[in-house]
Amino acid sequence: AQSVTQLDSHVSVSEGTPVLLRCNYSSSYSPSLFWYVQHPNKGLQLLLKYTSAATLVKGINGFEAEFKKSETSFHLTKPSAHMSDAAEYFCVVSAFNFGNEKLTFGTGTRLTIIP
């Protein structure tokens, strides 16, 4: 079984300040972890992914995430928020289970950027 918990449903930050979106996961198998972003009326776009290589993962648009197995966390960060970062962010876990792979999505975190 696998699950993912996004600890904040809504985060507001001022433009130019750091962003932290928190995600905890559980998985019976070695997981792959992803962050997706969804802008209004758009599909999901992959920001970054962890697949058992480096624990610090760099993604697009200046985002990065660190896989911490001891804490079962995969928090998303960005040093300086931009207005265009306003969107919904989803943390996703996928565990390879011999043909029974599926993605499990978190409930999402809505990021608001204050000018």
Next chain:
Amino acid sequence: KAGVTQTPRYLIKTRGQQVTLSCSPISGHRSVSWYQQTPGQGLQFLFEYFSETQRNKGNFPGRFSGRQFSNSRSEMNVSTLELGDSALYLCASSLLFGAGDDYEQYFGPGTRLTVT
């Protein structure tokens, strides 16, 4: 190359009707997955097809079905529509499905279904 396309983008149906949604994956992608997104339940996995075979299925009733054609295009069908089926239906394609360094899903813009 072209991204994942979904048709139609918007659909209004009445209770009891059935509906078919279409998804064209990125060229060369053989895996197509379908998801339902609602404000209350979030994003939920419906099913995944690979080489015309359903390989994985989420926890949805049998009213939800799908298929994949030899060109990897996929259709999703919902019969006997209920008000609760109103949602954004997202399709995603990938070369393969599952974990691994090469794994990545590309999402389409979705079909917004409204059931009245």
